[in-house]
Amino acid sequence: MKRIGILTAGGDTPALNATIHGAVTRANQLKIELYGFIKGFNSFFNPRVPHVHLNPLFQSIPELDPTKGGTLIGSSRDYVDPDKKDELDQICERLKKLAIDGLIAIGGDGTLNGLQPLAERLPTVLAPKTIDNDLGLNYPNEPDEWVRIPDPVAPHGCRYTRSASDAVFDLDHIVNYVTPGYSTAVMVTAQGVERIRTTAESHRRIAIIEVMGRQSGYISLGTAYGQPDIILVPEYPLEIERIVDRVRLLYDLQKNVVIVCGEGIVDKEGRELGAMTKSSDPAGNVALSGAAEALRSELITILGDQYFQRYRRGRSAKEAIFTRKVGHTQRGGRPILFDRFYAALLGSKAVELLVEGRNNAVSILQYDGEKGFHVEGYDANRFRDRWGLIHPRYMHPALYDPKLMKPSRLGIDYLLPIFTGAIGHDDAEHMRQTLFNPGNLAQPYHSINTDVHKRIRYIQT
Ligand code: F6P
Secondary structure, three states: OOEEEEEEOOOOOOOHHHHHHHHHHHHHHOOOEEEEEOOOOHHHHOOOOOEEEOOHHHOOOOOOOOOOOOOOOOOOOOOOOOOOHHHHHHHHHHHHHOOOOEEEEEEOHHHHHHHHHHHOOOOEEEEEOOOOOOOOEOOOOHHHHEEEEEOOOOHHHEEEEEOOOOOOOOHHHOEOOOOOOHHHHHHHHHHHHHHHHHHHHHHOOEEEEEEOOOOOOHHHHHHHHHOOOEEEOOOOOOOHHHHHHHHHHHHHHHOOEEEEEEOOOEOOOOOEOOEEEEOOOOOOOEEEEOHHHHHHHHHHHHHHHHHHHHOOOOOOHHHHEEEEEOHHHHOOOOOOHHHHHHHHHHHHHHHHHHHOOOOOEEEEEEEEOOOEEEEEEEEHHHHEOOOOOEOOOOOOHHHEEOOOOEEOHHHHHHHHHHHOOOOOHHHHHHHHHHOOOOHHHHOOOOOHHHHHHOOOEOOOO
16 A cells, blocks of 8 residues: 545544544655545545645644544535446546545544445445444344345335344443544533533423434433433334423422433434434434424423413423534534544554555454453444445444333443543643634634645646
8 A cells, every 4th residue: 555545534533633633643654655536536526636745755734633523525415336346446446546545434434334345346444433433233143133025115125124133232342432522422412411500400390312323322321410400312212102291200309300302312203303304325224303392392282371370480392302413513513532543543543454455444442341442443334234335333222221211230331431530631732722712702713624625636637
């Protein structure tokens, strides 16, 4: 390998630059050139293939700062279509012109699906990222449990469901224990709960906080660090009576309730509460919004105005129950130590896997009681179901206690290694030194895009 290409695809996370930094550092040691493609796979659809040389003379460009969130090379939700053979040929021709020997994609399940058709034509490796923590397997044979059912109204005429599992769930057997981006996102959601709590307490309100994660409940689960009263995850259909009973109990006692819900929570029929629109990614992901609002409407109807008036805690249920979405703040900004450190190791491992000739591999972050966290290589094919599709990982149901609506004992055991020590001293110090910097008031924001733009190169067409 003399020259490797790298791209970031899908939604951004705080640790993308840290992963690129890890890859650049290893490439410098191995004297390999690293080209960053602009805006993910989108770069390949442009005949001029916009790219940036990330390590001229085997030194990292100064714009690459592993402590900065987002991605200096940009990202998009554009993916390669496996059925468009001509387009794939064209892309490979373009990469050949650039003398690219191998490709690293930093992404999640959508990106790994998108890489599959390319992996048959060019050595590729995935370095994982996603705040949703849904790239991985709860146990190695999990993909075999997917069943495909013909469904004329579903995209591509079929939908997927899971057969009963006979696997014993063991934290030591999780494939890719956690993805970079998750811990920073959870820090933001847990802080969000802490901040909303004081308003709920002061004004005797019921707050419903919606967090991201799509159909996977990992972000909701981790938000337990902010001590919400009730956590709702997409993996367990809502039991509205149980929620209302708990709300009444808590509201009587403490005059406020904070509920956290994942954006993908479902009702008893399995219907997502949030409205859905289709996204373009090949994992078949959908955009979700409105779960917290839907839950609020239910609580307003069931509790009614009188419930609040009786205690003189509000004129109406509408006034007393409010929702907040943590939104994109959980995806942006500076990554905390855990994310930065392991993202860099995964980026470095991705380069090694390409050099070792491990085509279509994934650099994964493993954890076990003996070795702690460590990186390994894993074949992407082992993430695919019988029909070749890679599914997002669901939070294993054993991590959640549906009666208490909180993490189970196993869930707590899962979270502890990630979050104990996840925040570095420098993370706290960084805020102290930079947020109220007087210069922030006087100087306009200087975007990294302005500097990187000057480094963008194109191939001659
Ligand atoms: O997959 C990451 C994620 O942040 C999800 O949690 C969320 O549903 C989705 O992306 C939002 O995507 P967008 O920013 O494109 O609306």
